Structures are given as structure tokens and as C-alpha cells.
Amino acid sequence: MTRTPNRSVERAFRLVDELAENGGGGVSELADRLDMPVSTVHDYLQALVATGYVTMENKEYQTTTRFLEVGHRHRHRLEVFKAVRDELEDVAEETGEHATLLIEEDDQAVILAVQEGPDAVNLFAYPGARMPLHATAPGKAMLAHMPAERVDEIIDRHGLVAVTSQTITDSDVLFEQLESIRQAGYAVDEGERIAGMVCIAAPILDKSDQVRGSICVCGPQSRINETRRNEIADVVKRAANVTQVNLDYV
Structure with missing residues (x-):
């Protein structure tokens, strides 16, 4: 009730x-x-x-700043945050871009940690920032590993709001893309939440294949061509895999 x-x-x-x-x-x-x-x-x-x-x-x-204190304490109790360890910093350094760790909470994607590489643009991203799951690469990476019934529930509650002109607003298109994401092991959004930006994210799964979060890299479309995209995808998938292994030892 x-x-x-x-x-x-x-x-x-x-x-x-x-x-x-x-x-x-x-x-x-x-x-x-x-x-x-x-x-x-x-x-x-x-x-x-x-x-x-x-x-x-x-x-x-x-x-x-009492709210910051509460959020900071909660973040440090989360296993996925502990499991990331130095991975996020390595991702930012290797790609040169903006790297983030996100989780799903209350049907939204929430940033837990941020690292900026040497070439990162200022995205005004900060721990605690929330965004729609369907409009972001990390959100879609997490949705792709949730049961279809759960995805349907999220869509029924919140709809597929257009954040930019590139945001997916058709559920059939979204489900098709989620299937492709599962097969590829990573998700991409091209200006779906921030115009002019490409974001590439890999899901973090635990040993039971439950989604625990996502590691994401974002950079300007002008410098992320197809070759660069594939390179970044390899980096985030590797980092997500290492984090998955770390989860077993947290």
C-alpha cells in the first residue's frame, strides 16, 4: 500500500x-x-x-554544507564507489576527457564521482547531479541490463522527455537501442542530453549480473570521431570490468 x-x-x-x-x-x-x-x-x-x-x-x-556531509558519508558507504578505486582517475587520464561514475537511484542516473582529464571541457558535472536515464549514455547502459518490466515501469512513471532534439522519445526505438547496447557492451549518446557532446559509457555489473552503475566518458563531438569512439569504448569497458572484479573484494 x-x-x-x-x-x-x-x-x-x-x-x-x-x-x-x-x-x-x-x-x-x-x-x-x-x-x-x-x-x-x-x-x-x-x-x-x-x-x-x-x-x-x-x-x-x-x-x-550539512547536506554535503550527509551525501559524502552515504557515497563512501556504497560498494560501487569503493570498488572504482583509482579506475576513474585512470580513465580520465587515458582519454583526456571528462569521466564520471553514475548509479541509478529513484529511476534517475545520479553522478557519484567526477574526474577531469587534461583536455576535459567544463560540463558543470558534480556528485549528486541527476538526469533522465533514457537521455544519457550511462543511463542507457544501465537500462540495458535491467529487466524489460522495470524499464517499462520507469517509462510509464516518467515518460521519455526530450532533453535536446536528439533525445530518444520513442519507446520502440529505445528498446531497440538497449538490445544493441547489451550486445556491444557499451552505450553512446550523441547530444541527447548536452548538445555538441558525445558520451560513451559501460555498465558495471556484479557477479550476479545485477547492474550496479556505469562509467562514462564525455567529450566534444568535434574531437570524438569513430576511431576515437572505439578507443574510448574499450577504455570504459575495461574500467567497468576491473570495477566488477573489485566489487567481489569490497
Whole structure:
């Protein structure tokens, strides 16, 4: 049975999300943006300040680094993060590009770790960033190793939203591509989430063939031709395989 979320908790986290998304604000401003009573927003803010997760200066409220602390602790408890060890740094150094480790959480692809190679462009990617599974190479690499029923459930809940003009929005096309990804051992997105970028990712599986995450490399389309793409695919597949082996010893 699905439980109805506690209204107070739900409102508090709506307020936290708004502070995080827009860099803070005053009580009246936040009340307008969230369409909530000023008195209610004020009460929630005072409670959040008391917990140390929100701070107030010059009548402006902002989230604090306590959330970073919570996320950091959680990340270090994840086996796949431990298993990556030095692999992500090696991938970034070998390819020269932007390398990331992602997992699936709540039907989204979530970045756990980032390494920038010597030629990496600034993608404003950071641990905790979330993105649709169907619109990213790492997301598709993970979807390809989930049961079809689970993929259907994700599509039913969230749809196939067009992030760019290149995003796959047809479920039949997506399932065809997922089959190809399983056979190739890696996934590619060409401007499906970020225009002008090519991303190549390999899934991380455990000894039971359950998907645990994905290692991804992204770079500008202008310098990732077919030969370069194949080279990067080999690198991410190798790194994913080493991580899979490491998972057995974490």
C-alpha cells in the first residue's frame, strides 16, 4: 500500500529544494515562489535553521554544507564507489576527457564521482547531479541490463522527455537501442542530453549480473570521431570490468 507522505515533511523538503535550486531567498520571496503562506515558510525556515541544515544572514536563507556531509558519508558507504578505486582517475587520464561514475537511484542516473582529464571541457558535472536515464549514455547502459518490466515501469512513471532534439522519445526505438547496447557492451549518446557532446559509457555489473552503475566518458563531438569512439569504448569497458572484479573484494 502506498503511504501518503507527511505534509509537513514534504513542504520542508520543497523549501530545501527551492533554496538549493535558486541559491536562497527571503521569507516573502520564498513564499511567493512556492505558493505557501509566509507564516508557514517562516516556521519551516526557523526549524531548518535550528537543525543546522539552513542558515540565515541579512534576512536571506541558504542551505548549508550539512547536506554535503550527509551525501559524502552515504557515497563512501556504497560498494560501487569503493570498488572504482583509482579506475576513474585512470580513465580520465587515458582519454583526456571528462569521466564520471553514475548509479541509478529513484529511476534517475545520479553522478557519484567526477574526474577531469587534461583536455576535459567544463560540463558543470558534480556528485549528486541527476538526469533522465533514457537521455544519457550511462543511463542507457544501465537500462540495458535491467529487466524489460522495470524499464517499462520507469517509462510509464516518467515518460521519455526530450532533453535536446536528439533525445530518444520513442519507446520502440529505445528498446531497440538497449538490445544493441547489451550486445556491444557499451552505450553512446550523441547530444541527447548536452548538445555538441558525445558520451560513451559501460555498465558495471556484479557477479550476479545485477547492474550496479556505469562509467562514462564525455567529450566534444568535434574531437570524438569513430576511431576515437572505439578507443574510448574499450577504455570504459575495461574500467567497468576491473570495477566488477573489485566489487567481489569490497
